[in-house]
Amino acid sequence: MPGSKVGNSQRIKGPxxxxxxxxxGEGPVPEGIYTPTAVTPALPxxxxxxxxxxxxxxxMPAEEIVQLTADHFxxxxxxxxxxxxxxxxxxxxxxxxPGATWQERWEASGHDEGRPVSDAAGDNKYLHNQLNxxxxxxxxxxxxxxTLLGFRCNRFFHYSPWFRGVAQDPWLEEFCERxxxxxxxxxxxxxxxxxxxxxLTVFGIDLKDLTPEALLHYSVESRKHDLTGGNGCFGxxxxxxxxxxxxxxxxxxPRSLRGAVTRGQIPVDEAVDRHNVRxxxxxxxLVEYIHRRSAGLDYSTLRQLTNLLVSVFWKQIEKINPxxxxxxxxxxTFTAWKEWLMVLPDGKPRLDVDGPMMAxxxxxxxxxxxxxxxxxxxxxxVAPCPILDSDLRWFQVRRRRLQERMAxxxxxxxxxxxxxxxxxxxxxxxxxxxxxxxLKVENGEEFTAEGVTWLRVSTKDQRxxxxxxxxxxxxxxxxxxxxxxxxxxxxxxxxxxxxxLAGVRAEELTELTHLSVRQYQRPNGEVVALLVISxxxxxxxxxxxxxxxxxxxxxxxxxxxxxxxxxxxxxVRYDPHEKTWSEPLPYLFQNFHGGTQRGMSTTTLWRxxxxxxxxxxxxxxxxxxxxxxxxxxRRLFATELVNNGLPIxxxxxxxxxLDIRTTRGYVAVFNEDVISNYQQxxxxxxxxxxxxxxxAPTSEEWSDFQEHFDKRRIELGSCGRPYGTPCAHEHxxxxxxxxxxxxxxxxxxxxxxTVSGCxxxxxxxxxxxxxxxxxxxxxxxRRPVRALPADRxxxxxxxxxxxxxxxxxxxxxSPVNGSFLRDGSVAVVAxxxxxxxxxxxxxxxxxxxxxxxxxxxxxxxxxxxxGPASGTGRRCSEPGDREAVDRIRIHSGHRRTx
Numbered sequence: 064m065p066g067s068k069v070g071n072s073q074r075i076k077g078p079x080x081x082x083x084x085x086x087x088g089e090g091p092v093p094e095g096i097y098t099p100t101a102v103t104p105a106l107p108x109x110x111x112x113x114x115x116x117x118x119x120x121x122x123m124p125a126e127e128i129v130q131l132t133a134d135h136f137x138x139x140x141x142x143x144x145x146x147x148x149x150x151x152x153x154x155x156x157x158x159x160x161p162g163a164t165w166q167e168r169w170e171a172s173g174h175d176e177g178r179p180v181s182d183a184a185g186d187n188k189y190l191h192n193q194l195n196x197x198x199x200x201x202x203x204x205x206x207x208x209x210t211l212l213g214f215r216c217n218r219f220f221h222y223s224p225w226f227r228g229v230a231q232d233p234w235l236e237e238f239c240e241r242x243x244x245x246x247x248x249x250x251x252x253x254x255x256x257x258x259x260x261x262x263l264t265v266f267g268i269d270l271k272d273l274t275p276e277a278l279l280h281y282s283v284e285s286r287k288h289d290l291t292g293g294n295g296c297f298g299x300x301x302x303x304x305x306x307x308x309x310x311x312x313x314x315x316x317p318r319s320l321r322g323a324v325t326r327g328q329i330p331v332d333e334a335v336d337r338h339n340v341r342x343x344x345x346x347x348x349l350v351e352y353i354h355r356r357s358a359g360l361d362y363s364t365l366r367q368l369t370n371l372l373v374s375v376f377w378k379q380i381e382k383i384n385p386x387x388x389x390x391x392x393x394x395x396t397f398t399a400w401k402e403w404l405m406v407l408p409d410g411k412p413r414l415d416v417d418g419p420m421m422a423x424x425x426x427x428x429x430x431x432x433x434x435x436x437x438x439x440x441x442x443x444x445v446a447p448c449p450i451l452d453s454d455l456r457w458f459q460v461r462r463r464r465l466q467e468r469m470a471x472x473x474x475x476x477x478x479x480x481x482x483x484x485x486x487x488x489x490x491x492x493x494x495x496x497x498x499x500x501x502l503k504v505e506n507g508e509e510f511t512a513e514g515v516t517w518l519r520v521s522t523k524d525q526r527x528x529x530x531x532x533x534x535x536x537x538x539x540x541x542x543x544x545x546x547x548x549x550x551x552x553x554x555x556x557x558x559x560x561x562x563x564l565a566g567v568r569a570e571e572l573t574e575l576t577h578l579s580v581r582q583y584q585r586p587n588g589e590v591v592a593l594l595v596i597s598x599x600x601x602x603x604x605x606x607x608x609x610x611x612x613x614x615x616x617x618x619x620x621x622x623x624x625x626x627x628x629x630x631x632x633x634x635v636r637y638d639p640h641e642k643t644w645s646e647p648l649p650y651l652f653q654n655f656h657g658g659t660q661r662g663m664s665t666t667t668l669w670r671x672x673x674x675x676x677x678x679x680x681x682x683x684x685x686x687x688x689x690x691x692x693x694x695x696x697r698r699l700f701a702t703e704l705v706n707n708g709l710p711i712x713x714x715x716x717x718x719x720x721l722d723i724r725t726t727r728g729y730v731a732v733f734n735e736d737v738i739s740n741y742q743q744x745x746x747x748x749x750x751x752x753x754x755x756x757x758x759a760p761t762s763e764e765w766s767d768f769q770e771h772f773d774k775r776r777i778e779l780g781s782c783g784r785p786y787g788t789p790c791a792h793e794h795x796x797x798x799x800x801x802x803x804x805x806x807x808x809x810x811x812x813x814x815x816x817t818v819s820g821c822x823x824x825x826x827x828x829x830x831x832x833x834x835x836x837x838x839x840x841x842x843x844x845r846r847p848v849r850a851l852p853a854d855r856x857x858x859x860x861x862x863x864x865x866x867x868x869x870x871x872x873x874x875x876x877s878p879v880n881g882s883f884l885r886d887g888s889v890a891v892v893a894x895x896x897x898x899x900x901x902x903x904x905x906x907x908x909x910x911x912x913x914x915x916x917x918x919x920x921x922x923x924x925x926x927x928x929x930g931p932a933s934g935t936g937r938r939c940s941e942p943g944d945r946e947a948v949d950r951i952r953i954h955s956g957h958r959r960t961x
Contacts, residue, residue, distance in 0.1 A: 102275045102276055102279050102316060102317065102323040103276060103279075104276060104279045104280040104282075104283050105274075105276040105277065105280055106266070106276075106277060106280060107266050107268055107272055107273065107274050107276070107277035108272075108274075110267070110268050110269070110272050113267060114205065114230070114267070114268065114269050115205070116205075116229055116230055116231055117131065117135070117204060117205075117229065120165070120204060120205070120206045121164040121165055121166060121206075122163070122164055122165075125151070125154040125155075125158065128150065128154060128204075128206065129146075129147050129150045129151055129154070130147075131204070132146045132147070132149075132150045132197075132200050132204065133146040133147050133150075135204075135228070135229065136200060136225065136228075146200070148193060149193040149194075149196045149197040149200070150197045150200060150201075152190060152193055152194060152197070153180065153193075153194055153197035153198060153200075153201065154197075156172075156180065156183050156194070157169060157172060157207075160172045165201075165206050165207055166207050166208060169207040169209070174209070174213050174216075175209055175210040175212065175213035176212065176213070177212045177213065177216045178216065179195070179198075179216045179217050180194050180195065180197075180198045180217060181194045181195045181198075181217070195217060195218065195219075198217050198219075199217070199219040199221075199222050199225060200225065202214065202222070202226075202264050203222065203225040203226045203228075203229045203264075204229055205229070205264070205267070208264070208265070208267045209264070209265065210265065211261075211265050211281065211284050211285065211288070211290070212288055214261060214264060214265055215261070215285075215288070215290045222257060222260060222261070223239075223253065223256045223257050223260045226260040226263070226264065227239065227260070230263075230269070232269055232270055234269075234270045234271055234309075234311075235259070235260075235263075235269075235270045237309065238256075238259060238270065238302075238305060238306065238309065239256050241305045241308070241309065242255045242256050242301070242302075242305055245301065245305075245658060246529045246655065247301075247658075251301060252301075254301065255299075255301035255302045255305065255658070256302075258281070258285075258298055258299040258301075258302050259273075259299070259302050259306075261281075262277070262278060262281040262299065265281065266281075270311070271311075273306070273311065274312075275312045275313070275316045275323065278299055278302070278303065278306070279320070279323055279324070281298060281299055282297040282298045282299045282300070282303075282320060282324070283297065283324075284298075285297065285298030285299070286298060297320055297324060299320065300319075300320045300321075300657045300658060301657065301658035302658075303319060303320040303323070303658070304318060304319055304320075304657070304658045304659040305658070307319075317644065318635055318647075318659065319635075319657055319658075319659055319661065320657065321637070321657060322635070322637075322644055325637065325642070325644075326642070327642050327643070328362055328641070328642045328643070331350055331353050331354045331357060331365075331369070332350045332354075334353075334366065334369045334373075335349055335350050335353070335369060335373050338373045338374050338378055340373065340377060340378065340381070341381055341385075342381070342387075342388060344388070345377060345388075345389075345390075348444055349372055349373055349377065352372075352426065352429070352430075353365065353368060353369055353372065356368065356429075361640075361641065362640070362641045362642060362643075363640040363641060368422060371418060371419050371422040371423075372422055372423070372426060375404070375419045376400075376419060376422070376423050379400055379403055379404075380392065380396065380400060383396055383399045383400060383403075384396045389444065389446065390426075390427065390430075390444055390446040391446040391447070392446075392449045397449040401454075404416060404419060404420075414465070416461065417455065417458050417461060417462075420450050420454060420455065421455075423449075423450055424448055424450040424455075427446065427447075427448035427449075427450070428448060430444050430445055430446075431445055431448075466728055469698070469728075472695065473695065473698045473699060473702060475689070476689070476691060476695050476699065477699060477702070479683075479685065479686065479689065479691075480563065480696075480699055482679065482683060482686075483559065483675060483676065483679065483686075483691065484559065484560065484563060486675065486678070486679055487552070487555050487556040487559050487560070487675055488556060488560075490552045490555075490556070490678075491549070491552040491553050491555070491556040493513070494545065494548055494549040494552050495549055495552075495553075496512060496513065497512045497513075497517070497534070497543075497545055497549070498532060498545050498546060498549045500512040500517075501517065501519050501532050501534050501545055502532065504519050505519070506519055506520060506521040507519065507520070507521070509537070510534075515536060515537075515538065516536075516537040516538065517534040517535065517536060517537060517543075518534060518535045518537055519532070519533070519534045520533050520534065520535055520542070521533075531544060531545075531546045531547055532544075532545045532546040533545060533546075551671075553619075553623065554652075554654070554671065555671045555674070555675055556616075557616055557619065557620055557652070558572070558652070558668055558671050558672070559671070559672060559675065559696070560612070560613075560616045561575075561613070561616055561617075562668075562693055562696035562697070563696050563699070563700065564610060564612050564613040564616065564700075565594060565607055565609075565613055565700070566607075566696065566697045566700030566701060566704075566717065566718055567596060567607075567697070568693070568694070568697060569665045569668050569669075569693035569694070570638075570640070570665060571596050571597065572652060572668065572693070573636060573650070573652055573662055573663050573664065573665060573668070574597045574636070574650070574662075575594070575596075575597075575650070575651045575652060576631075576648045576649050576650050576651060577621065577631040577649040577651060578595075578648070578649065579594055579595045579596070579597070579651070580592070580593075580594065580595075580617060580621075581593040581594075581595055581606075591608055591609075592608070592609040592614045593606050593607065593608055593609065594606070594607045594608075594609050594613070594617070596719065603719060603721070605716065605717070605719045607717055617651070620651050620652070621651070624651075630649075631649035631650075631651070632649065632653065632660045633647045633648060633649050634647060634648075634649075634650060634653050634659065634660040634661050634662055635647050635648075635661065635662065636648075636650055636653075636661065636662025636663075636664075637661075637662070637664065639664060639665065639666075645662070648662075650662040650663075654667070665693070668693055669692070669693065672691050672692075672693065673690065673691075675691075676689060676690065676691055697718070697729075698729050700718075701714060701718055701726060701729035701730055702729060702730050704717065704730075705726070705729075705730040706730060711723060711726055711727060711730070714726050714730070
């Protein structure tokens with residue numbers, strides 16, 4: 064597997080003939096991340112009769128070996144000189160080293176350490192090529208047996224035919240025939256044959272003596288020495304399944320090389336020891352406790368419990384207090400651990416705080432319970448539980464926050480789901496039509512698809528069993544791998560549509576098989592297609608009736624398998640959670656990997672969904688940074704089911720929820736019940752109104768309605784009454800108006816500053832109209848207008864850092880700034896203190912103090928007659944106060960509606 068390392072074994076030293084010294088391995092291969100459990104790497108046993116198809120060559124003279132090489136590797140007398148001219152310098156080079164046999168001279172030369180033989184040629188390129196070719200001849204003739212590193216440091220382009228020609232092994236020929244039938248390129252098929260020939264050469268055995276342990280040893284060592292192309296893969300990955308199908312390996316052997324190198328489940332004690340707990344007694348306690356809990360837990364849950372108790376809890380306790388020897392924690396130690404728990408190692412806040420706390424709390428409470436039944440075993444570890452009820456009091460709050468985050472995630476993705484579904488559908492249909500058009504022409508011919516001209520081009524390797532289809536866009540010059548892209552687009556479409564239409568979990572999707580498709584005939588004769596979901600999270604099997612869209616997707620998957628393989632292939636699937644391999648089954652979602660068909664993993668599902676979203680970001684910016692998870696489709700499916708009228712208990716059965724509250728949490732994103740009932744209420748209320756009220760409004764009515772919001776205003780804001788209803792503020796006292804002004808003061812269009820307090824209380828004199836009558840309603844309303852005390856005026860008039868002064872003008876026409884206010888206007892009249900005239904909006908003398916003034920006082924200022932009695936207008940601020948008002952707006956009043 065990429066990125067992992069296996070072992071630090073020494074160079075391979077395998078068996079040789081009875082005349083060549085046999086090398087024993089210098090220790091076993093150390094364990095690593097991928098430590099094989101089903102098969103253990105090991106050298107093959109020494110063969111009872113070493114392979115000698117051309118006889119014993121270990122002590123044969125050099126000239127005889129030269130002639131044998133020429134006779135065997137060339138059928139033309141005119142070309143035998145090439146083999147002779149290559150073998151003579153090679154044998155001359157080995158003869159310079161001590162030894163009684165050619166194998167001993169080879170080992171003394173040091174080429175097994177990774178130094179190519181061709182290095183002896185120096186700068187002579189011709190001799191360089193000759194020595195390299197002769198080395199391959201010597202290995203194929205089994206003149207010498209190199210180590211793996213000594214073999215692979217030399218480059219051979221035709222070693223497999225050389226070796227097969229010398230070995231004349233029918234079993235090896237059958238292997239090569241099966242390798243040639245693999246649906247892949249000639250280069251990869253040749254690599255499978257080369258790996259087996261190389262392993263047989265290094266081990267000095269025939270194919271019938273090749274064991275799974277020996278081939279795994281070759282694979283591990285090839286990966287260790289980076290001999291697999293630099294991608295971190297194991298060697299002989301394609302050869303393993305062929306040998307398994309041939310019966311070369313026992314039936315109990317894994318069907319693929321990955322099955323042999325996968326670590327699998329590890330025991331509890333090994334899982335605990337990975338964390339290097341210093342206190343051995345606590346380590347033994349945790350091992351025994353987790354082992355007892357393992358009886359009722361699956362492997363993934365058990366592994367999570369081990370991580371919480373050992374890594375998250377006790378390892379941190381040892382870092383905080385290295386001398387801690389038991390479970391009785393001090394207040395300081397536990398407080399420090401809780402502070403550490405709140406923050407992740409990367410500095411982000413930990414969202415799941417309750418998981419570790421609940422696991423630790425369960426440990427203490429279980430020890431309390433078990434000590435009553437087995438005190439000799441558990442009593443010495445009993446200690447007060449440091450996690451109190453108060454530490455978990457926010458559990459439900461955090462659960463609600465989690466539910467809110469999931470609801471927001473679903474709300475964000477609901478409008479994007481149709482776009483994603485349409486994108487994958489259109490992409491597959493476009494590539495499928497392009498592939499169909501390309502298959503109708505030969506290489507080098509042009510074809511047209513969707514108005515675009517394409518040129519079909521050949522591949523680099525036409526010996527491919529299934530040659531890929533490629534084409535060049537004649538307009539843009541783009542080379543498109545049509546067959547590869549169409550295959551990926553199909554499975555991307557199948558994955559997303561199945562998740563969207565079935566609402567299954569990601570693991571349940573990968574476990575769907577051809578056997579999951581069933582049918583049910585109802586009493587009326589109707590046949591219903593069913594999809595049987597295997598037990599997964601809830602360990603309950605369930606049956607989902609398939610809609611027409613879902614049935615179409617499943618039918619397309621089965622049709623594709625039958626078109627490529629004749630039937631749905633039987634393969635195995637690896638469960639990454641339980642670390643086990645399944646039984647061979649006809650899985651619907653499978654792909655070709657490592658030379659064999661294998662069920663898709665959940666990682667493949669995540670990758671397909673992510674790439675679809677990334678492709679959409681170029682045309683839909685709303686997909687930027689959005690990540691769809693397989694479970695998002697499940698939540699959206701549940702929301703659509705219940706919000707469209709399906710009873711929630713039926714939805715729970717389709718989703719496989721044992722608790723209906725879980726389903727309710729899925730569909731609480733959009734409270735469709737509240738929305739639908741309110742809409743029904745509005746429809747009933749509208750239905751009860753007379754039909755004549757639904758007539759089209761006249762132009763005058765519509766104009767009056769639009770002007771309502773400008774004409775119907777109070778002093779410092781808009782009146783909140785419905786259109787066409789009486790105004791409640793028309794004759795309100797000054798105190799009430801001051802409260803309203805305080806509420807609407809934020810809407811005043813001025814940049815006024817603070818006005819500090821009045822030096823005396825405002826006079827209770829009423830503000831009158833032009834005739835001097837008290838302010839009141841038209842037709843004789845004589846209710847007095849009470850003046851607001853200065854302290855209350857400042858308190859109720861403050862809004863947003865301003866103090867506002869209000870007054871009520873009389874009903875009728877009052878001259879203010881050369882104009883008249885009609886229909887009971889409301890006015891704020893401001894004059895500079897002690898100056899005896901009105902303050903115009905642009906007057907430079909503003910800001911020198913304010914005083915409330917009856918509009919009739921303007922006649923006195925302009926010399927038109929006697930003004931009101933002294934005391935009618937009162938100063939409201941000291942001359943030294945800050946700037947008072949920049950601009951005073953006069954709002955029109957409200958007409959009484961009869």
